[in-house]
Amino acid sequence: MTPPRNLSFFSVKAIPAALLTAIICLSVTACLSWLSLQVTKENVQRRLQESVFQHHGSLQNELEHEVSRLESFASLYHISPSFDRYTFHSFAKIENQPWLVAKLFSKKVSPHDVAQFESQVRIDTSVDVRGYPGFHILDKVPGEDSLVALYLEPRQKLQSAHGLNLKKMFPEGTRRLIDGGVPTSFVLTESHPLLPGNNIVMSMPVYETGLPIRSEAQRRIAFSGAFTTVISIDRLMPGMFSGSNLQLKQIQLSGSDLQGRPVALTLPGKQAAARESLTTQINSFELPLTVPGQKWSVRYEVLSNEGLAETDAIWFILFIGLLLTAFATGFVYVTVRTGKIAHRLAKDMTKALHHSEESLLETQRLAKMGSFQLTPSHQISAQTGNILELFGLLPSKKIEYLSQMLANMEAEDAIIFSDIVAAAFETSLHTHLIVQISTGTPRWLNLIIDSSGTENGFTLRVIAMDVTEKYLSENKIKQLAYQDALTGLSNRASLRIATELALSGSRAQRSKLALLFLDLDRFKFINDSVGHDVGDQVLIEIAQRLRSAVKTRDFIARLGGDEFVILVDELDSDKDIRAIADRILSLVCAPMQLGQHTYYLTTSIGVAIADSGEPNADALMKQADIAMYHSKEKGKNKYTIFSTDIAEALEKQTSLERELRVAMADGQLVPYYQPQFRVSTHKLCGVETLLRWKHGKRGMIAAKDFIKVAEESGLIIQIGNQVLIDVCKTIAKWNLPEDFVVGVNVSSLQFFQAGFVDFVINTINEAGIDPHRLEIEVTETMIMQDTDVAKTCLEQLHAYGVGISIDDFGTGYASLTYLRDFPVQRIKIDQRFVKGHTNNSKDQAIVKAISTLGHDFGMQVIAEGVETDEQLTSLGIIGCDMYQGWLRSTALPASAIEELLPQFETAAA
Structure with missing residues (x-):
């Protein structure tokens, strides 16, 4: 039987060619679609990151603005001759921000001042002409100071809080505020009659001008009151994102409560109820949040839809790819079958493949990526994408060897990359490395190195992707965490790490290092007299002078306020550190021209030296701090190198203070009386009281031997x-x-x-x-x-x-x-x-x-x-x-004076 004529159409030779053509076209289509999808995902991720960073920055700025307002309140309190209720309310108007709950000033009132204080408040008509006739301090604790909520804004809303004793209501927070001597913050999550919901409370203590506040005991004595700002977290967090298109699933604040314990607070996002699809992804961003006295963090969970339905380019590539595949497959089949248009088919396929390759290269260019292969002799082949542009090479320049790329890398990165390449030709590996390209504008590449073994050795391919934006963003976050925002110097966290590393190196090399603790003299006077803006300029100028005083490798940090620390390693002798300290003193005290005015500052320096890694970081910092205060006591504008004599003197002073406290409790401090006589008659006419300490072991001690410690x-x-x-x-x-x-x-x-x-x-x-x-x-x-x-x-x-x-x-x-x-x-x-x-x-x-x-x-x-x-x-x-x-007489006890009184008659004055 003769087979049907149309069966000859399905030639065995034509089907493989058509299938191969379909596979190639589909592979190219899938590759282009995948690359387009990766570019889309990266762009979505980058836009989400930028948007979150921007709004988080607004959140940080809002908190810093409120901290500045607290500092302004404290400055106004110190410079205002009569800081009263009218001054507070004039300065503390609640701005048009829905998250601001309250601002208040609370004042310390001693037990014996309560009656007079309440009387003064009742007749205070500076804001309300009626005064406050029913005012009294609520929740007083007998025999203890009260911290009274005195001035409150808004007045009508917080009227019931007027007179509350905040020390009883928040005992632990009040103690931390007074003893710490610095602003403090905490999260208040429990429902409260006055502060419902979740709130951030920021407080700044103020102390009596002229009183020392170096120790906790001195701060408790000098404490005068506190300025406080209350911010609603429930309104602030979502409010910062009110104008964005972000779909926030939730916001989690990690902070601390009144007792300093960690607190994790979760808030629903702006569009938490948005419907999630199968293609919806959750992106998390955890960023640091700085509040007075604390380092908190905020975690944002953002929804993003990265499905194919949202990517028109992917659907377009798929459509064109499938269309091209169908056309190419049929075309190859027909051409192979008929044999008349084979040459045209080859040209069209070549053109189609070339077009696909150009599309792939264009996709790689848009994604800022490319790849190349390496031979064991470091020859480059199979370049794709904009690999030359990524490595800072001219497009017209022919590149054959890896050394041409290494020349444009940072020296240290080039060495590391070369070592990885050498290892890749010895064993199979898959790793990545971020390198910096130093030509032109600095940029950073993420190099993915992949090697696999074959019969002829190892094949190695390198994929390069530009990650400059991501690298700079991450570095910016690290900078906020480890760098002082005002001066650009390192901060306390960086100092801790640097000190540990330096001590480790000193221990290994059996070398010396020195830590210099600097505190500017009379800097507070500049802040109080001409304002914090000028004070900030002074700190920036001081930071620049300190950089010029030491070597580039030496570490400089600002601890906060007017305190700086310099870490100098590889010391040959104490003579070197003395030369550095003298140079710092000279640079700091040089005239400082800011605007139309010239300022003169000095600094007190404490130096602690570590030998072979000893003592540890905490002890080294403490020794430098002690030496610095010793410099201030000697008259300021000096440096002191910590020694055992200073430590012994400090221990002696500390021991004397402990004994003095016991003496007070045991009644060992008693008044003695120095008789006074008239010159003309030699008659007793008065006495001067002198303090004596009846010490159990040392006998009678005169006041001059312990009065300084008492002060x-x-x-x-x-x-x-x-x-x-x-x-x-x-x-x-x-x-x-x-x-x-x-x-x-x-x-x-x-x-x-x-x-x-x-x-x-x-x-x-x-x-x-x-x-x-x-x-x-x-x-x-x-x-x-x-x-x-x-x-x-x-x-x-x-x-x-x-x-x-x-x-x-x-x-x-x-x-x-x-x-x-x-x-x-x-x-x-x-x-x-x-x-x-x-x-x-x-x-x-x-x-x-x-x-x-x-x-x-x-x-x-x-x-x-x-x-x-x-x-x-x-x-x-x-x-x-x-x-x-x-x-005539030494100082006598009261009983001896009483015996003398009847023996004398007072002469007429």
């Missing part, structure tokens, strides 16, 4: 107050002659403490004594700290009847203004002049001048430290009214 630790306030109470009680027991006066020295910390005048008056009233019996002794140096406040306090004490005397007159500033304007009744000539005035004409002239000046102003003059009859005779001739010293 630096802040204990002097408690000690001085107790002495004043004991003296008033003693006066009440004595049967004193008329005009008999008991003098009590007060320290500057005690004198300038808020409520000192009230404390003195209350102590006198409780003891039931005549105010004229008590005399407060101050020094010229102490008055100079704040002449306005000092004058006010002394006038109030004088008006009540308390006597005022200036101790050690002539050794301080000796301004005649004090004698003219201050209510002083007596001046005391310092014993240094009295001791030498009989042998030294200059000292004698000073004693005469002080005596004459005092009498002309209607004051009595007392000579201190009289030890010989010759001195006493001379003082009588000069005209001094009274004297005290070892010639």
